[in-house]
Amino acid sequence: MSNKKKKLLLFIFLILESTCYAQEFRLQIIGNSNEETKIIDSLNYQTKHKNVSSINDKVEGFLKKAYFIGYIEVKTFQLNKINDSTFQKKINLGQRIKKIILTIPDLETIGLLRLQKNTIEIPYPEIETFLIQTIHLLEDNGYVFAKAKLKNIIRQQSLLLAELDIQKNSTRKINTIVIKKEEKSKFPKGHLTQINRKYKNKLFNLKSLEQINSEFNRLNFVNQLKYPEFLVTQDTTKVFVYLEKKNSNTFDGFIGFSNNENRFTLNGYLDIQLENIINKGEQIQIFWKSDGNDQKTFKASLALPYLFNSPIGIQTDLQIFRQDSTFQNTKTTLGLNYRLKNNSEIKIGYNATQSSVIQNSNSNITGFNNNFITIGYENKDLFIRKNSFTPRFSFNALLGAGKRLIETESKPTKQIQIEIKNIIHLEINTKNSFHINNHNYYLSSKIYVENELHRFGGFKSVRGFRENSLSAFWSSAFITEYRYALTNKFYVHTIADLAYFKTNTLNVTRNNQLIGVGLGFGAQTKNGLLRIALASGALNSQRVKTENGILHLSYNINF
Structure with a gap:
């Protein structure tokens, strides 16, 4: 093949490649009926895409969104190519779950959730938030390793019946706060004793950990190297803080100039404050x-x-x-x-x-x-x-x-x-x-x-x-x-x-x-x-x- 033909083929190939890159694809999702298609359109999915991979990703995202709002039995069909630029995805939404009724058999959990009875009715899209809030509430009460899930799930048309299964484990209380690294010898012993006295036997949770973090942040003469960490064993719960000594001494002064009745006056002051220079x-x-x-x-x-x-x-x-x-x-x-x-x-x-x-x-x-x-x-x-x-x-x-x-x-x-x-x-x-x-x-x-x-x-x-x-x-x-x-x-x-x-x-x-x-x-x-x-x-x-x-x-x- 001559060089001229090679150059011509290369030129044609570049033009075709450029056209392919510039092409835009369209996604169309339809339901099993006109009514389902209207529901699908109301969910506002992305229709324009640059490539097929993007189409597949958005289809997966749409299915998750449908599941989240209550369409838990969605059936999907193969992605069909209608023409060079249009792809169609058919799905069967099925019946939507609108709410869920939870039964809570544990009396202590009923009290923690501040409920009047052992059942609660929740809109289906809010169930995940409810479970997260339940775990946070248990953590606030010292059950830092608590888990919550649903079991014995029964479907009745647009309603789900389920039992709230909570594994609380045992509550944890703070035993001691420990200062790590070499700064331990430079931290005032009296301060550490009083901070330990304040938090000893207090329920251990994320809130108390944040309070300990704030406690040390309020001290002018130390910096925290990182957020406090904790170690939980069978018998003890320890909180570790990582500190470095900070120069909190200050020298303050000012000079004031005034012009009163054509008289020039000078005034000023000196304020020296020293803190924790002998680590007390x-x-x-x-x-x-x-x-x-x-x-x-x-x-x-x-x-x-x-x-x-x-x-x-x-x-x-x-x-x-x-x-x-x-x-x-x-x-x-x-x-x-x-x-x-x-x-x-x-x-x-x-x-x-x-x-x-x-x-x-x-x-x-x-x-x-x-x-x-x-x-x-x-x-x-x-x-x-x-x-x-x-x-x-x-x-x-x-x-x-x-x-x-x-x-x-x-x-x-x-x-x-x-x-x-x-x-x-x-x-x-x-x-x-x-x-x-x-x-x-x-x-x-x-x-x-x-x-x-x-x-x-x-x-x-x-x-x-x-x-x-x-x-x-x-x-x-x-x-x-x-x-x-x-x-x-x-x-x-x-x-x-x-x-x-x-x-x-x-x-x-x-x-x-x-x-x-x-x-x-x-x-x-x-x-x-x-x-x-x-x-x-x-x-x-x-x-x-x-x-x-x-x-x-x-x-x-x-x-």
């Missing part, structure tokens, strides 16, 4: 703050949880506040807390404050000593995911009763102190959320002195005002933000702060209100959380002046 679950905080008006604050605190592997912890604080050359307050606190099982704790404590007047230029400032016995409650619900910027929910309440003795008086005055803090983070969706921080304070006393009042205002309080520039014996502040997440590591937000407070000067009480408005953003970097905000504030009926705005910078660094 301890928390150490060192805090220092200085604003542009000669106010200085120093605070050091130490918290030790689970003393002697018990639910009891201890906390001690030292706080020093100095107002320029006017006065200095030194406050010491000692408290005990008892950790409850629901991520909350109750507290009891004692605190004492000594105030010394350095230079008295205000008749309402005088030296004093006070002491309070306090009780409190705290609850926190943290986000259990990466790159979260705030707790989901936090509630902290403190009630104190005590006495205060002023230098110019010989008899102490009884006082009551109440402080309530709330944080609520509402997620609308993955992009939009609202963050609300509410802080309430009240000091009850016959008379007040300026240097004992609650001080607020600033970046972590009402924004748009200088740090600690406001004082009151009663205050209620709402710190709100609308947040929009551009990515999972960057969000922008509005600032809308509102506060009501009462002051008392020379026994004259005055009601005040203030607002702070502005914009800001937060960015989760490799090393921590960067926040920048610009806000302006106004007191009572004053107009918000943007030229008096305060720029706040904060960078919370993890190390």
Whole structure:
């Protein structure tokens, strides 16, 4: 054969092959009657296909769909080729099963399913869902290896009668939680003891396993390498968690620049928090703050949880506040807390404050000593995911009763102190959320002195005002933000702060209100959380002046 003929044959072959590849096939499924064909058409099967293999796959899928809705005795016939592009499949649907009546002979199962009698009627398409839900319900009650199936099935036209056969085996309870790998020696023994105490003899199921997973995710100083695993033997049920130590220490600080009446001022603070550095679950905080008006604050605190592997912890604080050359307050606190099982704790404590007047230029400032016995409650619900910027929910309440003795008086005055803090983070969706921080304070006393009042205002309080520039014996502040997440590591937000407070000067009480408005953003970097905000504030009926705005910078660094 000459080369020209070979090339011609190759060209013809390529054209035919291209035509074959471009050809489209059509599937037609018909029933044993016109009525069955209408039912088949209502099931919306795919009619156009690129090849015969696709047709066979879709026929199989159609038969499964028909079986699922109750056509359990479908008869099929050979796939016929009507012409070059059309294939026809004939089937006989038969009578459809519409519902099934189950008999449940086991009284315990009847109780678990919350049934009033030993029979239940179920639409046939829902039987698979019912069996899955039944197994999940049995698992929730400790029967983790339960099985459910139907037996003694009898057909009566469009109805099935069957008996629910359940193999529950025995219930399992958690015996111990074990930390695997080398991180066991670095995990606080007190934490592990309390977690084991919380879950020991609890029914073992998927729900309790998820609760254990969440329990360890709430700890700031560890990461879980994988989801908890379990080992079930004849006598014991063990849960294994795989942990690695995480650097949960933080360094937080910000610098604020303000322009008030053509005066440039600089303020800032330093906040260092150390956690589990000696593998005891301890928390150490060192805090220092200085604003542009000669106010200085120093605070050091130490918290030790689970003393002697018990639910009891201890906390001690030292706080020093100095107002320029006017006065200095030194406050010491000692408290005990008892950790409850629901991520909350109750507290009891004692605190004492000594105030010394350095230079008295205000008749309402005088030296004093006070002491309070306090009780409190705290609850926190943290986000259990990466790159979260705030707790989901936090509630902290403190009630104190005590006495205060002023230098110019010989008899102490009884006082009551109440402080309530709330944080609520509402997620609308993955992009939009609202963050609300509410802080309430009240000091009850016959008379007040300026240097004992609650001080607020600033970046972590009402924004748009200088740090600690406001004082009151009663205050209620709402710190709100609308947040929009551009990515999972960057969000922008509005600032809308509102506060009501009462002051008392020379026994004259005055009601005040203030607002702070502005914009800001937060960015989760490799090393921590960067926040920048610009806000302006106004007191009572004053107009918000943007030229008096305060720029706040904060960078919370993890190390």
